[in-house]
Amino acid sequence: MSNSSFDDGEKDAGFDKSREVEVDEPHLTEEQEDLREAGEPPFTSHVDTTSGGDSPLARVASEKPSVNNIKSVPNGGLRAWLQVLGSFFLFCNTWGIVNTFGTYQTYYEVGILASSSASDISWIGSVQAFLLMLVGTVTGPIYDAGYVRHLLLGGSLLLVFGQMMLSLCTEYWQVFLAQAVCMGIGAGCLFVPAVAILSTYFSTKIATATGLAAAGSSLGGVVYPIVFYKLQPTIGFAWATRVLGFLMLATLAISNSVMRVRVLPAGRRKFVDLTAFTEAPYVLFVAGGCLAFMGLYAPFFYVQSYAIETGIANADLAFYFLSIINAASTFGRIIPGYVGDKIGPFNMIIPCSLLTGVLCFCLISSRSVTTVILDLVFYGLFSGTLVSLPPTIFVHLTKNRAVIGTRMGMGFAIFSIGLLVGTPICGAILNATGSYTYVWIFGGALTLAGTALIAASRVAKGGFSLMKKV
Template identity: 65%
Template structure:
């Protein structure tokens, strides 16, 4: 008798030990999850069988087929997607905490950048320091793009558990760091690897629970990155002044541990692809919407994090405000980004993700350029809030768009991974380029020009992807 989906969700984690390869290599839990992702009816075996046995099988096939058809949802069967329910929304909570401790950590680095420039890494240049944050973000996407086959093999819990350990361990090692290479290894490499192992589960699981409401679900989950970008800088800034750098960093590590333990506890896998995911799908590069969207996100991330890393340093260097208010600029930016990851995604479910991300990306670039003539703190605060809102869309909607432009849902993870791998290069070199420009020019004007122009160009490239996918009609759902 086939088991119900509710029973499958309860049967989490078998104690069977296995070897890699073959059907024997799967735990009972992994075997059931894989069966749930297989086509409803499997082709019959053509090997000869006893005639009497054959008739007995014929008599029982009808009932068996009807039961299998109702209990084995396929990853490609949109009608079987719950699109809501307690378990589905718990996965949103799980993903929220994963975003909080992946992209939320990346969004926090601006505070560390400002501290390092006058603290334990004062002897290093802004460009050298920014390599720490950019490498951390790069590993998030790059490692995430390579974990697809591991996710498909059923090791989702292992990925999230490994990421939990690496992030918390890296944070604790950071609290002991006093030199550049120690900070690089703990904050960039260890935490970066940890966030990378959790990135794909945080996105891919939601695509199996939501279809028409996927943008809303991802938007709510992605808001976790903004919440992390608010909480962690405030905790660090206040505790660093009273308790010092080591304990401020450790307390953040304890917050990470608590929230990630909740994510591990509520994680449930509904279905997985029937086969192992390919790391590469070369046919994707023959599709114009995919190519231009990937190139657009690459160019966009070259400039997107410019204000995140440098707006605090800018306000202090220009003597626009004191250190306390300058610090809160990043918190304001991330707070506004929370709404920018939810509200536009709600709209995207109604008018299409491309129709939302293009104008938001364009406005993000324009706002970065608007920092050039600012001479007082008021306009800087307003720009920071607006920049946070519109830039949040550029971070939260790409995963939804990859789902939208991929016909075969079994290839979503592969194409998403390839796209994020390319995007990671933009994140890696973007902010160090900003630092090099700052070192060479001695002013922030060229920094804002670079960040703004890259983001504006990105909106144009994504517009090409949109037109090639859905045509010129501005009312078309794309």
């Protein structure tokens, strides 16, 4: 490069070398500045050895795409949408399995685990959900190291193996090991690829893509309970459970076939990013999410037994209540995700989470089939955002895209604590009081408390303006 062209380049960059003063640049907002910095291609420095190493360092673009380079993100196309399809089936067999546990809870209370209390049985589902999120903090660095195929295949095998072993179980400890531990770890291996791969294929459409993928958990939550309930009386618990295992095997095979990593971080991810806990928006959001998840699954686990024991519905109808929640939740994942791209994920999740808490309280006065079904439809619709939007919010709260995985894993690990203790506490409340009213009060109060902290996070991030996209 000639000296004249080099000077011209410096002038174009905003610095006139002849006058040695900076030329004023147009004022950019913080969001525009972040996008401009993230959009710059990665550069490396090298010495031009052709001139004896005396020439100045020249900047050259890296041959590999950078995880921080937003301009290189496809944001669409066949391959990108195939990742959404693969992630859809991963959600179907991770969160979808968690959403199915209410059917097992009701069956176990009168079936093979009838000698165990409702609280003891609910520990199986809560530990499964807990491991789903917690294992993600361990598998995150494995993902960053490039072992994505190993996570997908290993997680798929653990899930299917655990489901097949469940069909052989007759005692509590056996069910706990197969359904809670084995399947929980398998689901945890799949959860990180399900959300991390999408963030490298989409930028402005990330909430929409994640919402469509998260709808897979609703499909699993609709199909699996119905299949189990219809088959169990005719072919027995063992074979009904195996049929679900074969469905899991088929759908997970699709995910393993189509999902491909586009780009990985340049270096291995830190296990913990302690600087995140110095940022008020992040701290408030993870605390709010923990409380919200502590109360969120009360209806998922207990609404079927509530309807049967109170005489609101017979067993044949009550077994469909969980599928009703999950069917409505399909729209609660897709629509808020699309709207969240337009108005901001925080502005979407706060009102939906607020209504979720209110609807949990409404179950107290729901005494007929019609009112319970209406309540569950809206509960599923609004509660879906608490599963589909947090990954997008973690991206929104993290300027450096290279540590998104770390912060997301840390956040979900904290969320998992709420999942772990929430439903067993509901069971303990039910055992102590004999009334579902206090279960709904507990679930609704915790969800509303979580919503308040999420709202505080939104204010810390974007201020009090209701019209601002946050």
